[in-house]
Amino acid sequence: MEIARVAVGESLVVAPSGRIDSTTSEALERALAAALDGGARRVVVDFADVTYISSVGLRVLLIVAKRVRTERGTLVLCGLGDAVRQVFDLAGFLPLFAVEQTRELAVKRAAV
Amino acid sequence: MVTEPRLTVRVAAGQDGLRAAAGALDRFEAANALDPEAVWPVHVALDEVLSNVVRHGTGGRPNSLIDVTFALEAGSLEVTVVDDGPEWDPLTLPPPDTTAPLDARRPGGLGVHLVRNLMDRVTYTRDEDRNHLVFARRCEAVVRGARLKE
Numbered sequence: 394m395e396i397a398r399v400a401v402g403e404s405l406v407v408a409p410s411g412r413i414d415s416t417t418s419e420a421l422e423r424a425l426a427a428a429l430d431g432g433a434r435r436v437v438v439d440f441a442d443v444t445y446i447s448s449v450g451l452r453v454l455l456i457v458a459k460r461v462r463t464e465r466g467t468l469v470l471c472g473l474g475d476a477v478r479q480v481f482d483l484a485g486f487l488p489l490f491a492v493e494q495t496r497e498l499a500v501k502r503a504a505v
Numbered sequence: 506m507v508t509e510p511r512l513t514v515r516v517a518a519g520q521d522g523l524r525a526a527a528g529a530l531d532r533f534e535a536a537n538a539l540d541p542e543a544v545w546p547v548h549v550a551l552d553e554v555l556s557n558v559v560r561h562g563t564g565g566r567p568n569s570l571i572d573v574t575f576a577l578e579a580g581s582l583e584v585t586v587v588d589d590g591p592e593w594d595p596l597t598l599p600p601p602d603t604t605a606p607l608d609a610r611r612p613g614g615l616g617v618h619l620v621r622n623l624m625d626r627v628t629y630t631r632d633e634d635r636n637h638l639v640f641a642r643r644c645e646a647v648v649r650g651a652r653l654k655e
Contacts, residue, residue: 412527412548414527414549415523415552416520416524447548447552447553447616447619448612449556455612458607459608476545479623480549480619483619483622483623484603484618484619485603485604
């Protein structure tokens, strides 16, 4: 799994690609923790290039969402394809997150 | 008579083994020209089941091996995971609360919940001191050459 990091305005977009499963989720966890440690407070996670996510990936997002809330930042997810969306839906995760269709909309929402 | 395709791999109970098992499913998918849209849920289920086996059963013994078999049975992709850890039936886990607000959310139990919901059938048996977990999902072969997105 590769993880791209792009600063867009005041937001940091983190875009993993490939599979988020128990062999790759630690890398995502580290990348997001490093972003927050580095002072990012408006974080967008773009799933456009993610083929699927398993529950360890959901756990990472849960941890990040709780931390962002504590630190009064914003977290917006975007680019959820059918596979990722279905897993979020089954886990009841969709109501927990701000979700936008595109990266552009997500960056806009994170800046609010 | 055409034999139904089948692939068995023996993997170590750890990260490398999980990676090897996912790679074997990739090979099985390619060899049988399976529809990727039908295979990704099986990938997720495999990751959930194997990581549970590593965590609950054989994880304390790094030399433990897990047998994973992929088979096409009557239009379904069926996966059998066999380990020699202590008896543990993941299907007895209570369902997680998927409606709680963020602060009250706990990640535990989500994996088995996903397996139950993404698969058409899941069965557990304890046989000859081994755990056998079988899960299957309907899966058609795609026409060769009609390449779908990766």
